[in-house]
Amino acid sequence: MRMALALAQAAANEGEVPVGAIVVDESTGEVVSEGFNRPVATHDPTAHAEIAALRRAAETRENYRLTGLTLYVTLEPCAMCAGAISHARIGRVVWGADDPKGGALIHGPRLFDQPTIHWRPAIQGGVLSDDSSELLRGFFRARRKRATTEQG
Numbered sequence: 001m002r003m004a005l006a007l008a009q010a011a012a013n014e015g016e017v018p019v020g021a022i023v024v025d026e027s028t029g030e031v032v033s034e035g036f037n038r039p040v041a042t043h044d045p046t047a048h049a050e051i052a053a054l055r056r057a058a059e060t061r062e063n064y065r066l067t068g069l070t071l072y073v074t075l076e077p078c079a080m081c082a083g084a085i086s087h088a089r090i091g092r093v094v095w096g097a098d099d100p101k102g103g104a105l106i107h108g109p110r111l112f113d114q115p116t117i118h119w120r121p122a123i124q125g126g127v128l129s130d131d132s133s134e135l136l137r138g139f140f141r142a143r144r145k146r147a148t149t150e151q152g
Contacts, residue, residue, distance in 0.1 A: 011036035021049035021073040033057040050081040076103030082111040096132025
């Protein structure tokens with residue numbers, strides 16, 4: 001999760017919402033891929049950290065099925081990312097900060113609890129949640145301050 005936090009900081013440094021993700025092969029400890037939010041820079045609403053990490057993992061493994069891998073992400077995944085996680089058949093999802101407004105695992109639609117979902121990974125939230133939450137709060141605090149300064 002510390003690696004994902006470093007990636008989230010990289011996103012923040014680029015003016016993106018600070019979310020970072022890594023995919024790990026738990027049997028070997030190998031980091032298979034990583035990603036961070038880049039929708040602003042890429043003009044792509046799907047350029048979330050999880051999607052970037054899943055795409056790179058699939059390329060690395062030369063397989064879109066990512067069974068046996070764990071996705072670590074600094075923020076509870078949204079519905080789009082949860083759908084991609086399910087399609088990829090990720091074995092486990094671990095996240096830092098809960099997202100009561102946009103999350104889809106334990107908040108909102110609780111996607112993996114839906115009877116129509118075809119794959120349900122193990123989930124675990126709250127890992128380094130204080131660090132993840134503070135990074136997000138600091139980013140949005142600075143953004144609001146900048147907006148207020150520019151308006152005044």
